Amino acid sequence: MSKKLSLPAQILIALVLGIAVGLACYFGGFADLTTNYLKPFGDIFVNLLKFIVVPVVLLSMIDGILSMNDMRKVGTVGVKTVAYFLVTTAIACVIGLVFANIFKSAGLFPILDPEGAEYEAKEFSGFMSTLVSIFPTNMWKSFTDANMLQVIVISLFFGGSILAAGEKAKLCRDFVSSAYAVIEKLMGFIISLAPIGVFTYMAWVVATQGSEILVSLLLVIACAYLGYIVHAVVVYSASAQVFAGMSPVRFFKGAFAAMVFAFTSTSSAATLPVSKECAAELGAEDDIAAFVLPLGSTINMDGTAIYQCVATVFIASCAGIHLTIGQMVIVVVTATLASIGTAGVSGAGMIMLAMVLEALGIPVAYIGLIVAVDRIFDMGRTCLNVTGDIACSICVTKWEGKKK
Numbered sequence: 001m002s003k004k005l006s007l008p009a010q011i012l013i014a015l016v017l018g019i020a021v022g023l024a025c026y027f028g029g030f031a032d033l034t035t036n037y038l039k040p041f042g043d044i045f046v047n048l049l050k051f052i053v054v055p056v057v058l059l060s061m062i063d064g065i066l067s068m069n070d071m072r073k074v075g076t077v078g079v080k081t082v083a084y085f086l087v088t089t090a091i092a093c094v095i096g097l098v099f100a101n102i103f104k105s106a107g108l109f110p111i112l113d114p115e116g117a118e119y120e121a122k123e124f125s126g127f128m129s130t131l132v133s134i135f136p137t138n139m140w141k142s143f144t145d146a147n148m149l150q151v152i153v154i155s156l157f158f159g160g161s162i163l164a165a166g167e168k169a170k171l172c173r174d175f176v177s178s179a180y181a182v183i184e185k186l187m188g189f190i191i192s193l194a195p196i197g198v199f200t201y202m203a204w205v206v207a208t209q210g211s212e213i214l215v216s217l218l219l220v221i222a223c224a225y226l227g228y229i230v231h232a233v234v235v236y237s238a239s240a241q242v243f244a245g246m247s248p249v250r251f252f253k254g255a256f257a258a259m260v261f262a263f264t265s266t267s268s269a270a271t272l273p274v275s276k277e278c279a280a281e282l283g284a285e286d287d288i289a290a291f292v293l294p295l296g297s298t299i300n301m302d303g304t305a306i307y308q309c310v311a312t313v314f315i316a317s318c319a320g321i322h323l324t325i326g327q328m329v330i331v332v333v334t335a336t337l338a339s340i341g342t343a344g345v346s347g348a349g350m351i352m353l354a355m356v357l358e359a360l361g362i363p364v365a366y367i368g369l370i371v372a373v374d375r376i377f378d379m380g381r382t383c384l385n386v387t388g389d390i391a392c393s394i395c396v397t398k399w400e401g402k403k404k
Contacts, residue, residue: 007194011260014195015202018264022206034207038200045197048190049270054143056187056272057151057294059180064290065159066173074160074291080399081292084392085300088235092302093332095234096227096309103223104317146269152295187273194257194274198264205264205375220314221376227306228384235302236391244398246282254282255390262386266378268297271386284393285400292396296389303381303388308353311377316362327360 005013025034065074134153136142142150162169162176237248252259258278262271272293279289312331316323323331 007191007257010195011198011257014199015260015264018199018202019206021199022203025203025207031207034200034204039204040200042197042200042204045190045193045200046265046267046270048193049265049267049273050146052183052187052190053269053272054146054151055179055183057269057297058143058155059176059183060276060290061152061155061294062159062162062176063180064287065156066162066176067287067290074156077288077291077396077400078295080396081295081392082299084239084395085296085388088231088239088388088392089300089302089305090332091235092227092231092305093309095231096224096306097313097328097331099223099227099230100310100313103219104313152298155294191273191277194261198261201264205379220310223314224307224310224377225380227310228303228380231302231306232384232387236387240391240394243395244283246394251282251391251394254278255387258386258390259383263379263383266375266382268382268385268389271382272297275386275389279390279393282390282394284390284397288397288400289393292393293389296385296392300388300392301381301385303384306384307377307381308356311353312356312360312362315357316360319362321360321362323360330360331356 021038022034025031134150136147136150136154139154141147142154162172165172232252233248237251240246240251241248255278258271258275261274262268265271268275275293275297276289279293280286284292309331313323
């Protein structure tokens with residue numbers, strides 16, 4: 001009897017087939033075919049994922065807090081998680097700036113004509129305003145808007161309150177446990193459709209953004225991806241090796257399915273169900289993973305930080321602006337803080353890039369130079385973000401285990 005292919009194997013095959021079909025349509029002049037008839041199926045799959053993200057985050061985080069059965073543990077896990085994310089994000093910024101400046105010094109960044117480049121950024125109202133906005137005024141609006149920071153805050157409040165209520169909250173405990181069991185089954189079904197989503201989206205991306213559009217920006221993309229790869233290997237796999245005793249090969253093999261799905265969907269929030277399965281396979285405790293992964297999908301944006309740094313240096317070069325050491329420090333600080341407010345959805349990094357450029361006084365309109373290939377950047381940075389979430393869940397599990 002033939003053995004059924006594993007989900008990672010199915011996703012890999014779908015990825016290769018998607019690239020092949022995309023190239024065939026690109027060179028054959030049938031890009032519209034993928035846009036009109038393939039991409040809609042990918043959209044349906046991503047819509048299903050977005051539909052389930054809010055209940056997964058809400059119930060998994062509350063269930064994770066209840067499983068810990070100790071608010072002190074919630075506090076210690078939270079502190080360690082945020083510390084890990086902030087440190088790795090700062091490192092990501094440095095890596096991005098180093099590679100960007102190496103490429104610039106070597107004359108590898110092309111000088112593009114910014115005329116006609118347009119990009120309208122959403123206004124950033126400041127860090128304190130962002131801090132205030134994560135506390136919801138209407139719980140249902142937080143759900144319908146899929147405001148993940150607010151959903152996480154709601155989960156923390158409800159989880160902590162149920163714990164504090166003790167025996168009187170037994171009915172609530174049972175409801176959360178039962179509802180989460182149902183959501184897990186639904187999540188499993190939607191995840192099984194992942195190969196379809198990967199194939200359709202990859203075929204569409206390759207067919208519509210083939211080699212022609214990458215010519216002038218190939219080196220900028222290469223710089224960003226070099227930063228992504230170095231960060232994944234040097235920071236994530238190394239931290240898993242040092243703190244959890246896990247070899248890089250085992251780490252990347254276990255995280256592969258989530259990495260590929262994040263790469264094609266460009267949404268760390270939508271990848272949450274797959275990330276949870278990968279983290280469990282790598283030994284992360286369920287309650288810790290249920291807390292760390294949703295939080296990471298919102299505040300852990302190392303890939304976005306690298307992208308922001310590379311794009312900032314490139315855009316400054318195009319604008320004829322030379323960044324000083326002081327300005328680069330501002331980039332690191334701003335990008336690190338900006339990562340906290342970056343939504344785990346496709347394209348959100350562009351809004352944060354606008355914030356970094358504004359902090360440096362670089363015309364935001366210059367973002368129009370790279371907006372055409374933003375999805376190419378987005379694929380890599382989302383993949384890196386998700387990899388970091390999984391690495392963090394493994395490390396925090398190990399740190400918490402040492403206390404027992």
